[in-house]
Amino acid sequence: MYxxxxxxxxxxxxxxxxxxxxxxxxxxxxxxxxxxxPLRLKNGLYLQxxxxxLRVAIPYGTLDSRQMRMLGHIARKYDRGYGHFTTRQNVQxxxxxxxxxxxxxxxxxxxxMHAIQTSGESIRNLSSDQYAGAAADEVCDPRPWxxxxxxxxxxxxxxxxxxxxxxxxxxxxxxxxxxIRLHDIGLKLVxxxxxELGFExxxxxxxxxxxxxxxxxxxxxxxxxxxxxxxAALRVWNRNGRRDNIHKQRIKILVHDLGQEEFTxxxxxxxxxxxxxxxxxxxxEFDRIAAYFAPPPFETGLSEELxxxxxxxxxxxxxxxxxxxxxxxxxxxxxLKPVGGIPGDATAEQIELMADLxxxxxxxxxxxxxxxxxxxxxxxKADLYALWQTLDAAGLATANxxxxxxxxxxxGLDYCSLANARxxxxxxxxxxxxxxLGRQRELGELKLKISGCINACGHHHxxxxxxxxxxxxxxxxxxxxxxxxxxxxxxLGKITxxxxxxxxxxxxxxxxTDKYLELRDExxxxxxxxxxxxxxxxxxxxxx
Amino acid sequence: xxxxxxxxxxxxxxIWWTGSGWSRHVEDAVxxxxxxxxxxxxxxxxxxVNGGYILDATETPEGPRPAHIKDRIRALGPTVxxxxxxxxxxxxxxxxVI
Amino acid sequence: MGDPLRFRxxxxxxxxxxxxxxxxxxxxxxxxxxxAGEDARALLPHLDHISLIEIDFPRFRDGRGYxxxxxxxxxxxxxxxxxxxxxxxxxxxxxxxCGFDGFAPNAPIxxxxxxxxxxxxxxxxxxxxxxxxxxxxxxxx
Numbered sequence: 014m015y016x017x018x019x020x021x022x023x024x025x026x027x028x029x030x031x032x033x034x035x036x037x038x039x040x041x042x043x044x045x046x047x048x049x050x051p052l053r054l055k056n057g058l059y060l061q062x063x064x065x066x067l068r069v070a071i072p073y074g075t076l077d078s079r080q081m082r083m084l085g086h087i088a089r090k091y092d093r094g095y096g097h098f099t100t101r102q103n104v105q106x107x108x109x110x111x112x113x114x115x116x117x118x119x120x121x122x123x124x125x126m127h128a129i130q131t132s133g134e135s136i137r138n139l140s141s142d143q144y145a146g147a148a149a150d151e152v153c154d155p156r157p158w159x160x161x162x163x164x165x166x167x168x169x170x171x172x173x174x175x176x177x178x179x180x181x182x183x184x185x186x187x188x189x190x191x192x193i194r195l196h197d198i199g200l201k202l203v204x205x206x207x208x209e210l211g212f213e214x215x216x217x218x219x220x221x222x223x224x225x226x227x228x229x230x231x232x233x234x235x236x237x238x239x240x241x242x243x244x245a246a247l248r249v250w251n252r253n254g255r256r257d258n259i260h261k262q263r264i265k266i267l268v269h270d271l272g273q274e275e276f277t278x279x280x281x282x283x284x285x286x287x288x289x290x291x292x293x294x295x296x297x298e299f300d301r302i303a304a305y306f307a308p309p310p311f312e313t314g315l316s317e318e319l320x321x322x323x324x325x326x327x328x329x330x331x332x333x334x335x336x337x338x339x340x341x342x343x344x345x346x347x348x349l350k351p352v353g354g355i356p357g358d359a360t361a362e363q364i365e366l367m368a369d370l371x372x373x374x375x376x377x378x379x380x381x382x383x384x385x386x387x388x389x390x391x392x393x394k395a396d397l398y399a400l401w402q403t404l405d406a407a408g409l410a411t412a413n414x415x416x417x418x419x420x421x422x423x424x425g426l427d428y429c430s431l432a433n434a435r436x437x438x439x440x441x442x443x444x445x446x447x448x449x450l451g452r453q454r455e456l457g458e459l460k461l462k463i464s465g466c467i468n469a470c471g472h473h474h475x476x477x478x479x480x481x482x483x484x485x486x487x488x489x490x491x492x493x494x495x496x497x498x499x500x501x502x503x504x505l506g507k508i509t510x511x512x513x514x515x516x517x518x519x520x521x522x523x524x525x526t527d528k529y530l531e532l533r534d535e536x537x538x539x540x541x542x543x544x545x546x547x548x549x550x551x552x553x554x555x556x557x
Numbered sequence: 558x559x560x561x562x563x564x565x566x567x568x569x570x571x572i573w574w575t576g577s578g579w580s581r582h583v584e585d586a587v588x589x590x591x592x593x594x595x596x597x598x599x600x601x602x603x604x605x606v607n608g609g610y611i612l613d614a615t616e617t618p619e620g621p622r623p624a625h626i627k628d629r630i631r632a633l634g635p636t637v638x639x640x641x642x643x644x645x646x647x648x649x650x651x652x653x654v655i
Numbered sequence: 656m657g658d659p660l661r662f663r664x665x666x667x668x669x670x671x672x673x674x675x676x677x678x679x680x681x682x683x684x685x686x687x688x689x690x691a692g693e694d695a696r697a698l699l700p701h702l703d704h705i706s707l708i709e710i711d712f713p714r715f716r717d718g719r720g721y722x723x724x725x726x727x728x729x730x731x732x733x734x735x736x737x738x739x740x741x742x743x744x745x746x747x748x749x750x751x752x753c754g755f756d757g758f759a760p761n762a763p764i765x766x767x768x769x770x771x772x773x774x775x776x777x778x779x780x781x782x783x784x785x786x787x788x789x790x791x792x793x794x795x796x
Contacts, residue, residue, distance in 0.1 A: 020778045020790040027776045034771065035745065040567055042604045043765075051716055052745055060608055062631050064569035093641055108641075112567040134716065164780045164790070170752035171725045171783065174718025251722045252694075290729055292782050298791040355637055426627060427635035435630075437637045487625055 014077055014378060015160045015305045017125045024167070025122045028129055032056050033115035040112065051174075054133030058114055061430050065109040068131040069121060073141035073159040073183070074102030074381040076126075078368040081379055083124045085364035091117050096364060098349060098357040100421055100472055101180070102140050102381040103131055107428055129167060134175045136166040136247075142184045142191050143382040146306060147390040149338045152202050153210065155185040157303035158239060161294055165240045172247050176254035176262035179247070180219075192383060192499035194218045194227045195475055197264045198243060203233070210236040216246055217268030217276070218503075220469035225265045226503045228273045230280065238284075241293045245284035249276070308339070309376035309391055315341025319394055326401050328450065329412040334397065343394050345375070347387040347404060348411040348419060352448045355437050356422045357385030366407050374400050383472075383499075384421055384460075386414070416453040417461055417526070418444040421472050425465030425482060426489070432465035434482025434489035435515075439463055442519045447526075456526055458538045462497075475499035477540045478525060479506040480518060491518035495525065495551055496543050507548060509555055521555050528554035558588035560621050561596060562628065563609030571631050572606065579606060581643065583632040584620030622653055629654045659766055660758040662751070663735055668707035688739075695723035702732045709759070712740040721753045728754035728784035744768050748776070754784030 017025070032052075039049040053059075057068040069084070076084075084104055088096045091113050092106040099105055109117070121127055131138055139159045146154040162181060166172070172179075182191040185202035193199025199215035212234045218227025234242050250264045253271075268276045317340065321327040335344040347367060350356050359367070367387055371379045374396050375389035382388055392400060404410040413419045420443060423429065425436030440463055447453055462476030466483075473479035479494035490512040497506030513521050526539070528551055533542045543551065560583075561574035572579035573586040574596060580586070589596060593611035600606045613624040623629050633654050634642030644650035661667065672688035675697060686707040689695060698705065708727060710720040724736055737757035738750050744764050747755075751773065758764070779787045 018794070020793065023778050024776065024780070024790075031772070031775055034768070038768070040604070042602075046601070046607060048715075048743060048745075060564055060569060062627070063571055063634060064564070107635075108569075110568045134718075167780050168749070168776070169781055170749040171721045172718070173721055173746065173749040174716050176718075248722050248725075252719055256717055256719075286726075286729070290782065294791050295795070297795050301794065426630060427637050430627075432627075435636065441637070489626065 014075060015072075015156075015302065021164075022122070022125070025125070025127045025129070028056070028127060029115060029118045029122050032118055036111055036115055051133055053111075055130060055135055056118070057128030057131035058109070058111070059132060059430075061107065061428055062426075063428065064107065065111055065114065066105055066107050066428070067109045067114060067117060067128060068099070068103050068105045069126060069128050070131045070138040071103050071126075071381050072163050073139050073145070073156050074143050074383075075141075075145075075156060076379050076381070077377045078372040078379070080124045080126055081368035081371065082365055083121065083126065085361040085368065087117055087120060088361040088364060095358050095360045097355075097424065098359065098381050098385050098387070100383050100385060100423070100470060101138060102143070102383055103138060104381070105424075107424075132178070134177050136169065136172060136175070136179045136181070139163055140180070140182045140191050140196070140383060142186055143380040143388045144190060144335065144344055144390065145185065145380075146308065147337050147339075147342075147344050148186050148188075149336045150188055151186040151338075152204060153185055154306050155183045155200075155202050157299060157306050158200070158202070158236070159183045160302050160305075161299055162240065162243065165294060166243075171244075172251060175247070175251055176256050177259070177264075179264065181243070187501065189499075189501040189503070190382075192472070192475060192503070194503040195220055195224075195472075195499055196227065198246065199227050200239070202236070205233050212236065212239060214242065216280075217265040217273075219263055219265045220472060220474045221263070222260050222467045222469075223263075223266065224469070224474040224505050225269065226505060227265070228268065230273070230277050237296060237299075238288075238293060241287045242280075242284055244292060245287050246280050248287070249279045249283050253279075309378075311339040311342060311391070312393070313340070315393060316395060317341060320398065323398070325405070325412075326398060328454075329401055329410055330397065332412040332416070332454070333410075333414045337391065339391070341394055343392050343397060345389040345392045345397070345400065346382070346414045347389065347409050348413055349386050349409075350413055350419050350444065351408055351411045352418060352444045353441050354444075356420050356440050359387075363407060363409060366403070367409070370400060370403060384415075384419060386419070412450060413453060415458045415460065417447050417456055417459040417478075418453055419460075420444060421460075421462040421476070423464050423466075423471035425463075425471075429465060431468055432482065433467075433484035434465050434491065436463045436465040436471055436480075436482060439480060439482070439491060439515060439518060442515065443522055446519050446523060456529070456539065458540075459526070460498075461522070472499060473497070474505045475503070476506060477538075477543070478522060480522075481508075483512060485512065489515065491515065493518065493521050493525075493555065495548065496540065498540060502540075509548075509552055511556075524554045525551055558614050558616055558621060559590065559593055559611055560586040560614045560623070561589055561593055561609060561611055562586075562623075562631065563597075563600075563606035566604050566607040569607075573632075574600075583623065586614065586621045588616075588621075617653075619653075626655065659769070660760070660764065661735075662756040665735075667757075668735065670707075672707060672709045689720075689723055691717050691719045693723075695726045696730075698727065698732075699730050702727070702730060702734075705732070706734040707737060707757075708732070708734065709737045709739050710755070712738060712742055715741045715743050715746055721749065724750070724753040724755055725784050744772060748772050752779070752783040752785045752787065
C-alpha cells in the first residue's frame with residue numbers, strides 16, 4: 014500500500030488548515046453560503062436533509078487496518094456510531110457538525126486520509142478494481158497508476174473549476190469490476206503485441222440524467238503518457254464544455270455533441286501541445302510509487318484443502334470467496350447487505366472488527382467495493398473457517414455476493430437532499446421478500462441497483478434490474494429498468510413502463526424473476542436470458 | 558400555512574422558525590404569512606440559519622405538518638433508523654411522516 | 656508599497672484593454688481583454704507586442720479562464736495576466752499557479768487571508784505556469 018512521504022503529508026496537512034480557515038470565515042459571516050458551498054464541496058462536505066454529510070476519500074478503495082480503525086473512531090466520536098460505504102468506494106458520515114469538520118480532517122490526516130475532491134466540480138477520488146493486486150485475471154496491479162493520477166489531479170490548478178464533476182476509473186483485469194465504461198474516463202491496462210503496457214482509453218461515459226456507455230477514444234495509450242493525455246481531455250472539456258445548463262455540463266455531453274471522431278481529434282491535438290510542457294510524471298516516480306504496491310510476502314507451499322463439512326460455511330465459500338492469484342490464498346468478500354439491513358452501512362464496532370481481521374488475516378489490507386461491500390484481499394485458505402466464524406458472530410457473513418439481495422442503493426430520501434424517493438426501504442423489502450438464500454442462489458447472479466433520483470448514485474442504469482425513485486405529485490413512485498450492466502458487457506437498462514408504489518415495485522421485481530426462471534436456458538444468468546429473449550416477455554409478465 | 562426551515566449553521570441541525578427564533582421541533586413552527594422572504598434574508602445575514610426556505614404546511618392539533626414528504630422526513634429523521642430520530646422512544650412518532 | 660494584488664515589478668499598462676475582436680481588427684493595441692469563452696490561442700501570433708491581457712471571470716465557478724492563462728503562459732507570454740470580475744480570495748492561489756500576476760476583483764480582498772493562502776502550500780504535485788518544482792521532481796533530486 015502507498016504511504017505518504019513528507020510531501021504528501023505536508024499537502025494534506027495544509028488542506029486541513031485551509032479548510033479550518035474557510036470554515037472559520039463562514040461561521041464568522043465573512044463568506045456567504047454561495048461562496049462557501051463550492052469550497053466545502055471540494056472537501057467532501059455536503060448539507061443534507063438532517064445535517065452536514067462528510068464524504069471521506071478511500072483512494073481506489075484501498076485502505077489498511079489503521080485507517081479503517083480511524084473510520085470507526087470518527088463514526089463514534091463525531092457521528093452517531095456508524096458509517097456508510099458508497100458506490101464510489103468512499104465512506105460517508107451523515108451527522109456531521111460544521112464546527113467539528115476541521116477536527117475530523119485533522120484526525121484523518123494522522124492516518125494519511127482526507128476528504129479532498131470527494132465532491133463538487135472537481136476531479137473525484139479514483140475508483141478501481143477491488144481485487145487489484147489479488148485477482149487471478151489482471152495484467153498487473155492498476156493501483157500504482159491510480160495513485161499517480163491521484164497525486165497529479167490533487168489541486169490541479171488549471172482544473173480548479175471544471176464544468177462539472179469528473180470521475181476516473183482504472184482497471185487491469187478482463188472482468189470489469191470498476192464499471193469503467195460508465196465513467197468520464199475509463200482506463201483499462203492492456204499489453205500491446207510488443208508486450209508493452211498501455212491503456213485503452215474510454216471517455217464520455219456516465220449515468221445520471223443522460224446515461225452513456227463511453228466510446229473507445231484511444232486503443233492504446235503508452236503507459237508513460239497517461240497523465241498528459243488525461244490533461245488534454247480535461248483541457249478540451251474545461252474550455253469547450255457547456256456551462257449554461259447544469260444538466261448538460263458533463264464531458265459525456267461534449268463527447269456526444271461533438272461526436273466521437275471530432276472529440277478525439279481535439280483531444281489528440283491538445284495532447285500534442287501538452288506533450289511539449291513536460292507534465293508527464295517520469296518513470297522513476299512511477300517506479301517509486303509502484304514499489305509500495307509490491308505483493309505482500311505470500312507464504313508458499315500452503316494447502317489448498319478446505320473442510321466444507323459446515324454447510325453454512327460451504328455456502329459462504331461458494332458465494333463470497335473468490336480465486337486469488339497466489340496458491341493457498343483467497344479473496345474474501347464481506348457483505349454489508351444483511352437481509353433487512355441498510356446497504357453499505359457498518360457500525361463503528363463492525364468497522365473496527367473488520368480492521369482487526371484485516372490485520373490478522375489479510376496482510377493488513379482492506380478494500381471497499383463499488384457494490385458497497387468490503388474485501389479482505391489476501392486470506393490464507395487455511396484461515397477461512399476461523400475468519401468466517403468471527404464474521405458470522407458479528408452479522409457480517411451474509412453469503413449473498415452478487416445475488417438479488419446484494420443490492421446497491423443510494424441513501425435516498427432518508428438522507429439526501431436531492432432525492433425524490435426513499436431507496437433504503439425498497440432495498441429492505443426486496444431483500445426480505447427474497448430472504449431465502451436457497452431461492453436467491455437458484456436465481457443466480459442478479460445485480461439489483463436502486464437510485465432515489467435521476468442522478469443515479471445507486472447505478473440503476475447499470476443494474477440487471479434497476480429501480481429509479483421519482484416524485485409523482487408528492488408521493489414516492491418507482492420505475493423499473495431491465496438489462497443494464499456495469500461490467501465488461503456494459504449496457505444501459507430500459508424502463509419497463511409505468512411506475513409502482515413501494516409494495517408494487519417489490520411485486521414487479523418478483524414477476525420479473527419468476528419469468529426468468531420460466532424462460533432461462535441451462536447456465537444462463539438473468540441478464541443472458543433477458544438479452545436472448547428481449548424486453549417484451551418481461552414487460553408482458555409485469556403489466557399483463 | 559407557510560412556515561420556514563433551514564439548517565443551523567454550526568451544527569447542521571434542522572431548524573424551524575418560531576416567530577422569535579429557531580427550534581429543532583416542527584411543532585414550534587409558526588405561520589409566517591408573506592413575511593418569509595424578509596425573515597430569511599435577515600436570519601441568513603446574521604448566520605442564524607443556513608439554506609433556509611419557505612414551505613407549505615398544514616396546521617393540525619399536534620402542530621404544523623409539512624406538505625411535502627421531504628420536509629416531513631427532515632422534521633423527524635430518517636425513516637429507516639427510528640433510533641436516530643428526534644423521538645427515538647416513541648414507536649409511533651413517524652406515523653404522520655409517510 | 657505597491658499594489659498588493661499585482662505580482663510584477665514593471666509599471667502597469669496605461670492603455671485600457673480592448674476586446675478580442677477589436678484587438679484582432681487593429682492589432683496595434685498592447686492591452687486586450689478576453690471573455691471567459693473566447694479562444695486564448697487567437698492571441699498567440701501577437702504575444703510579443705502585448706503587455707496586458709485581462710481574463711474575465713463572470714462567476715468564480717466559471718473555470719475557463721484558468722486554461723486560457725495556462726495556454727498563454729505555455730506559449731511564452733511574458734506580459735501581465737490580470738484576472739478580473741468575480742475573483743475571490745480562495746481562488747487566487749490557483750490563479751497564481753496558472754500564471755496570473757495581476758488581480759482586479761469586483762469585491763475587496765482581505766489582505767491577511769490572501770497572504771495566508773499564498774503561503775499555505777509548500778509543495779505542489781504538478782508543474783504549472785508558476786514554475787513551482789513539482790513534488791515528483793523534488794523526490795528524485
